[in-house]
Amino acid sequence: MNTPGTALTVGKELVCFCTRCKMDLGHTIMSMMGGMPARVICRTCKSEHNYKPKKGVKEPGAIAASRGSPGTTTRAPRESKAEKTVPVELEWMKQLNSNTKAIRQYAANEHFLVGDRISHPTFGEGIIQKHIFPNKMEVLFRMDLKTLIHAPKPA
Ligand SMILES: [Zn+2]
Numbered sequence: 634m635n636t637p638g639t640a641l642t643v644g645k646e647l648v649c650f651c652t653r654c655k656m657d658l659g660h661t662i663m664s665m666m667g668g669m670p671a672r673v674i675c676r677t678c679k680s681e682h683n684y685k686p687k688k689g690v691k692e693p694g695a696i697a698a699s700r701g702s703p704g705t706t707t708r709a710p711r712e713s714k715a716e717k718t719v720p721v722e723l724e725w726m727k728q729l730n731s732n733t734k735a736i737r738q739y740a741a742n743e744h745f746l747v748g749d750r751i752s753h754p755t756f757g758e759g760i761i762q763k764h765i766f767p768n769k770m771e772v773l774f775r776m777d778l779k780t781l782i783h784a785p786k787p788a
Contacts, residue, residue, distance in 0.1 A: 641670055650685035651675040657687045725775050728760045744784045745770055753781075 641647060643662050651658045653675060660673035663681060670684035732750050736758065737743075739751040747770075749761045756774040763771050768785045771778060 641665065641668070646676070647673075648687055649673060650688045651678065651680070652682045652685060653678050653680045657689065660684075719776070721773070721777060722775055725760070725773050728773060729758065732760060739781065741782045742784050744786055 641662060643665055645662050646659055647662065647670065648657050649660050649670070650656070651660065654677055659676045660670075661676060662670045662684075663672040663674055665671055672681060673684045674681045729750070732748070734748065734750045736750045736752050737745070739745075739753045739759075745751060745761050747761050747763055751759050751761065751772065753759055753772070753774065756772075756776070756779055759772040759774040759779070761770050762773050762778070765771060765780065768782055769780050770783050772781050
């Protein structure tokens with residue numbers, strides 16, 4: 634598992650917790666046990682002690698401070714901004730639910746009636762909202778209201 638070059642060996646230096654200085658400091662490994670440093674010497678206070686992993690403490694007294702005061706929770710109030718449904722999608726769902734017509738494939742050379750359900754290759758399923766003279770129609774799709782071309786009403 635150890636990457637060559639970063640493997641810990643006796644005589645190597647590493648940053649770990651000094652039990653005397655009470656902070657993370659550079660130590661020299663004096664002995665190893667099971668792939669982990671066993672005894673280390675602090676390069677600051679020169680004391681030899683058992684290896685203790687880094688605690689992320691840079692200054693004495695910071696341990697207590699980093700624990701946080703009791704009663705304080707990190708739980709933030711949940712706000713569901715992203716879960717809000719887009720109004721157009723809501724309307725789209727409402728119309729689809731109350732529409733019992735068969736879905737027609739959209740084609741620019743066909744005529745569609747208001748209320749028809751169409752399937753568009755890009756926009757998906759939609760409902761015709763109104764005709765725009767002479768050959769356009771407004772269609773409600775899931776994400777947006779689109780204006781599509783269709784054939785004028787057959788004579
Ligand atoms: Zn020390």
